[in-house]
Amino acid sequence: MASLIRLLGLARELWPYYLGIALAALATAGTALLTPFIIKAATDEIVAQTRGGGGGVGVLVSFAVALLVAELVATVVSNVGGYLGDVMAVRLRAILSSRYYAQLLSLPQRYFDGQLTGTVINRLTRSISETTQFFQMFSNNFLPLLLTVFAVLVVTAAYSPWLTLLLLVIYPVFTWLTALTSKRWQPLERRKNEQFDIAGGRFAEAIAQIRVVKSFTAEARELAVFNDRYARTVAITHGQSRFWHLMDVARRGALALVFFGVYAIIFTSTASGAFTLGAMVLLVQLVAMAKQPVTMMSFLVDSSQRAIAGSRSYLEALDELPESRAALGADAALSFTRPTDAAAPTPAVPPPWPAVPDAPAVEFDHVSFSYDGSAEVLRDVSFTIAPGERVAFVGESGGGKTTLVNLLLGLYRPDAGAIRVRGVDVGDLPLERLRAEIGVVFQDAALFSGSVRENIAYGRPGATASEIEQAARRANAHEFVARLADGYDAEIGERGIKLSGGQKQRIAVARAMLKDAPILVLDEATSALDSKAERLVQAGLEQLMADRTTLIIAHRLSTISTVDRIVTLRDGRVDEVGTPEELARTGGIYAELLALQASASKADRRRLQAYDITG
Ligand SMILES: Nc1ncnc2c1ncn2[C@@H]1O[C@H](COP(=O)(O)OP(=O)(O)O)[C@@H](O)[C@H]1O
Numbered sequence: 085m086a087s088l089i090r091l092l093g094l095a096r097e098l099w100p101y102y103l104g105i106a107l108a109a110l111a112t113a114g115t116a117l118l119t120p121f122i123i124k125a126a127t128d129e130i131v132a133q134t135r136g137g138g139g140g141v142g143v144l145v146s147f148a149v150a151l152l153v154a155e156l157v158a159t160v161v162s163n164v165g166g167y168l169g170d171v172m173a174v175r176l177r178a179i180l181s182s183r184y185y186a187q188l189l190s191l192p193q194r195y196f197d198g199q200l201t202g203t204v205i206n207r208l209t210r211s212i213s214e215t216t217q218f219f220q221m222f223s224n225n226f227l228p229l230l231l232t233v234f235a236v237l238v239v240t241a242a243y244s245p246w247l248t249l250l251l252l253v254i255y256p257v258f259t260w261l262t263a264l265t266s267k268r269w270q271p272l273e274r275r276k277n278e279q280f281d282i283a284g285g286r287f288a289e290a291i292a293q294i295r296v297v298k299s300f301t302a303e304a305r306e307l308a309v310f311n312d313r314y315a316r317t318v319a320i321t322h323g324q325s326r327f328w329h330l331m332d333v334a335r336r337g338a339l340a341l342v343f344f345g346v347y348a349i350i351f352t353s354t355a356s357g358a359f360t361l362g363a364m365v366l367l368v369q370l371v372a373m374a375k376q377p378v379t380m381m382s383f384l385v386d387s388s389q390r391a392i393a394g395s396r397s398y399l400e401a402l403d404e405l406p407e408s409r410a411a412l413g414a415d416a417a418l419s420f421t422r423p424t425d426a427a428a429p430t431p432a433v434p435p436p437w438p439a440v441p442d443a444p445a446v447e448f449d450h451v452s453f454s455y456d457g458s459a460e461v462l463r464d465v466s467f468t469i470a471p472g473e474r475v476a477f478v479g480e481s482g483g484g485k486t487t488l489v490n491l492l493l494g495l496y497r498p499d500a501g502a503i504r505v506r507g508v509d510v511g512d513l514p515l516e517r518l519r520a521e522i523g524v525v526f527q528d529a530a531l532f533s534g535s536v537r538e539n540i541a542y543g544r545p546g547a548t549a550s551e552i553e554q555a556a557r558r559a560n561a562h563e564f565v566a567r568l569a570d571g572y573d574a575e576i577g578e579r580g581i582k583l584s585g586g587q588k589q590r591i592a593v594a595r596a597m598l599k600d601a602p603i604l605v606l607d608e609a610t611s612a613l614d615s616k617a618e619r620l621v622q623a624g625l626e627q628l629m630a631d632r633t634t635l636i637i638a639h640r641l642s643t644i645s646t647v648d649r650i651v652t653l654r655d656g657r658v659d660e661v662g663t664p665e666e667l668a669r670t671g672g673i674y675a676e677l678l679a680l681q682a683s684a685s686k687a688d689r690r691r692l693q694a695y696d697i698t699g
């Protein structure tokens with residue numbers, strides 16, 4: 085329950101809606117309650133008239149008119165409430181969804197390492213829709229329900245305390261039985277949802293990498309895994325639903341017994357003359373009205389349980405620490421902006437860099453790191469890179485080169501030691517500031533669906549058309565873009581699937597070009613390309629590297645041989661640091677690689693590949 089209240093608190097600006105809906109609900113219930121009283125009065129009037137008394141046809145017609153008015157008022161008011169409910173639900177959904185997305189975007193890389201994308205998405209959809217539905221139902225039904233119950237109890241008490249007592253028994257008994265049902269039903273529902281989430285996660289993953297699935301002809305296998313998860317949900321549902329319906333028989337059986345007593349009292353008391361015919365008609369109607377809330381109550385308990393479960397997993401994600409605090413100590417979490425109709429906010433200008441004169445551009449100072457807390461990937465790594473210097477990193481595949489980049493970007497925090505950028509510890513910098521300083525070209529271009537223009541402009545929102553074109557020219561991308569049917573407006577498909585690897589990578593280079601960060605990281609930027617595409621991309625990269633401090637993880641010795649210095653890694657430690665000429669003579673890893681390259685033997689080629697190097 086506390087979790088639901090916290091959720092409401094997240095959307096507290098919707099209070100006028102809650103109030104409006106509540107008032108509309110009260111008015112609807114009030115007018116609905118009038119009807120039995122009007123019918124009672126009409127019945128008594130008719131009885132009087134059949135006995136020769138009463139006030140004539142006019143009175144009867146006026147009762148009918150009263151019924152008509154009550155009905156019309158109820159109709160209008162309930163529709164106003166319905167409208168408010170719809171708007172409230174969709175706004176609540178917008179707020180909760182946006183809050184969740186903002187939170188996910190701000191979570192540290194480590195959080196995503198342990199989650200399937202589809203699972204994260206599924207959870208958003210289910211938690212939020214169940215919570216929203218519950219609030220809508222609660223506001224539309226709970227208040228009229230309370231009002232009805234109250235009126236029924238008061239009116240019946242005026243006629244017969246026994247009736248009231250009987251009716252009073254129903255509510256707690258029914259709620260208790262429902263709660264019993266829920267207690268066993270809920271854990272099963274959670275287990276089912278887990279299966280749905282896992283299946284959904286795998287589904288999204290397989291579809292996103294459909295080419296891999298197809299190339300391994302793994303369609304049947306993927307489907308089997310998926311089907312297995314759904315089969316488990318079916319298996320769980322058998323027991324779960326059987327139990328629920330058995331309990332429902334018990335609940336409704338108990339209800340029927342109570343109502344048997346209620347009707348017996350009403351009928352016999354009327355026959356004995358204790359109640360008038362009109363009173364009987366009134367009581368029968370009220371009792372029928374009292375029955376509705378009972379079943380509604382179980383529905384309410386049920387959906388509130390779901391909403392509680394949903395809101396818990398929602399809040400769990402919200403309670404994860406955003407990366408700026410969890411990973412780095414600076415308090416610059418993505419600030420949450422509430423969804424409005426306004427256009428996207430203009431990007432904030434990063435705060436000024438706390439200048440440290442004569443500092444190296446990048447400095448790793450006795451850095452140790454492990455992803456899982458046990459297997460150390462980096463041990464006591466130290467090196468410095470001077471401004472404008474070009475440094476290559478060489479080490480075996482899995483040797484921690486990408487990990488260096490991850491740490492530099494502040495995606496993870498080192499276990500020991502410090503990383504400084506231009507003299508400032510990255511832990512002391514707001515992440516936006518740090519990342520504005522560093523441009524990265526990854527092995528996989530990782531573009532977004534949308535146009536070429538949008539993808540290049542991702543590097544600097546608000547860039548003009550000519551800036552975009554200039555970046556594309558320097559990245560060696562302009563020519564092929566100009567040849568596309570729609571030029572810069574050409575849609576490139578999800579993750580750029582409509583472009584070749586080399587084309588995607590040149591767009592990625594243009595994107596980094598536009599970002600124009602002083603420090604550049606190339607993590608195997610061309611290793612996924614064939615040699616022709618590689619030459620085209622390399623030409624763009626040369627432009628990008630000009631006048632920039634660059635960290636290069638390359639897969640060609642020819643690229644490595646042109647850098648200012650090389651850092652070699654062995655067993656997670658820095659092995660050697662020196663110019664290519666120096667390291668060629670020391671007999672270390674780099675010298676060995678050069679020798680291997682000169683050799684024509686197959687075994688030597690394979691050795692090279694262990695270093696992610698292709699001749
Ligand atoms: N997100 C991660 N979680 C756990 N282990 C990881 C993660 N990323 C990489 N590793 C492990 O860290 C080691 C270094 O990986 P990486 O830095 O990617 O190597 P390189 O880029 O030199 O090939 C590898 O053993 C790899 O399995």
Ligand SMILES: [Mg+2]
Binds near residue numbers: 486
């Ligand atoms: Mg790597």
